[in-house]
Amino acid sequence: MRKQIVAGNWKMNKDYVDSELLVSKLLEQYNHSQTEVIIAPPFTSLLCSSNLLKGSQINVAAQNMHFAENGAYTGEISAGMLKSIGIQTVILGHSERRAYFNETDTLLAKKVDTALQHSMRIIFCFGEELADRKSGNEEVIVEGQIKNALFHLPASAWENIVLAYEPVWAIGTGETASPEQAQDMHAFVRKTIENKYSSDLSSEVTIIYGGSVKSTNAKEIFSKADVDGGLIGGAALDVTQFTAIINAF
Ligand code: PEP
Numbered sequence: 001m002r003k004q005i006v007a008g009n010w011k012m013n014k015d016y017v018d019s020e021l022l023v024s025k026l027l028e029q030y031n032h033s034q035t036e037v038i039i040a041p042p043f044t045s046l047l048c049s050s051n052l053l054k055g056s057q058i059n060v061a062a063q064n065m066h067f068a069e070n071g072a073y074t075g076e077i078s079a080g081m082l083k084s085i086g087i088q089t090v091i092l093g094h095s096e097r098r099a100y101f102n103e104t105d106t107l108l109a110k111k112v113d114t115a116l117q118h119s120m121r122i123i124f125c126f127g128e129e130l131a132d133r134k135s136g137n138e139e140v141i142v143e144g145q146i147k148n149a150l151f152h153l154p155a156s157a158w159e160n161i162v163l164a165y166e167p168v169w170a171i172g173t174g175e176t177a178s179p180e181q182a183q184d185m186h187a188f189v190r191k192t193i194e195n196k197y198s199s200d201l202s203s204e205v206t207i208i209y210g211g212s213v214k215s216t217n218a219k220e221i222f223s224k225a226d227v228d229g230g231l232i233g234g235a236a237l238d239v240t241q242f243t244a245i246i247n248a249f
Contacts (some may be wrong), residue, residue: 003206004222005162005229006246007038007123008236009063009091010045019045023052025239032057035229035249038123039236040091043077047085061089061123064097067110079118090115091231093125093149095168105148112149121160123231124150125210130169138167139188146192155197163189163207164231170211172233179220179227182209186226215244222248 014022019041030037040061041049050060066076082090092111097103108124115122126145128138142165150161165185167177177185186207194202209221210231221227229249235241 002204002228004035004249005038005206005208006035006232007040007061007208008232008242009094010039010041010236011063011233012042013237014041014045016045016048020048020052022237022239023049026058026242027052027056029239029243030058030246033246033249035246037246038089046087050086059089060087061091062087063091063094065090065111065115067107067114079114079120083118083120089121089123091123091125095125095127095166095171105145108149109152116157116160119160121162123162123164125164125166125231127166127168133167133169138185142185142189143192146189151196155201158197158201158205161205163205164210165189165207166210166231172212174212176212176217177209179224182221182227183224186224190226213245215241215248218245218248
């Protein structure tokens with residue numbers, strides 16, 4: 001049985017003090033659920049968040065990492081550094097990293113390899129831009145992103161991969177893919193993985209949806225057969241919204 005996951009990407013929000021407040025509120029409001037809950041605060045709040053969450057069922061992820069082990073990469077953070085503070089999960093390929101920091105599929109493939117060498121779990125984001133959808137190219141774009149960054153991996157590596165379909169036009173825009181659009185793309189991705197690997201593997205891969213998920217639309221999106229949860233941006237900064245999304249399953 002594949003996992004259900006709700007992950008909150010805080011992006012570049014919340015300083016150390018505000019992070020502690022947000023995590024404490026989350027601990028107060030969160031009830032045990034079958035769904036795995038993950039938060040991804042900024043680097044400066046990873047350690048305090050995981051300390052506060054010790055013994056809880058909420059996990060902490062990083063929003064990014066570099067592919068190199070160490071060296072002259074000013075401003076970057078390595079997998080080893082994340083592991084040294086107990087971080088086991090990393091988001092890679094977020095559309096904001098692709099758009100503002102020129103992260104290409106080739107670079108992402110290197111980051112994927114490094115994360116896996118460190119036995120980290122990856123939440124790998126992909127998704128088409130509005131122009132791609134308007135021209136009917138969304139599947140070609142998504143297939144390319146997945147193939148280029150992940151299809152060099154052996155089947156065994158996939159137990160550490162979670163996929164996050166995030167149509168760029170739906171991120172932070174208030175516009176959401178319809179539950180049918182999300183389902184169609186998730187089913188297409190599962191088929192693509194099945195064709196490359198096997199139906200056993202593809203049916204086990206968790207595929208979550210991201211793009212303006214809120215407490216008001218989460219239930220409908222999560223009810224789709226191939227949607228295994230959500231990657232939540234803006235609404236993850238509001239504990240009431242975030243817990244309602246978790247409870248939407
Ligand atoms: C995201 O940043 O991954 C995201 C889905 O953002 P939002 O929920 O704000 O659209």
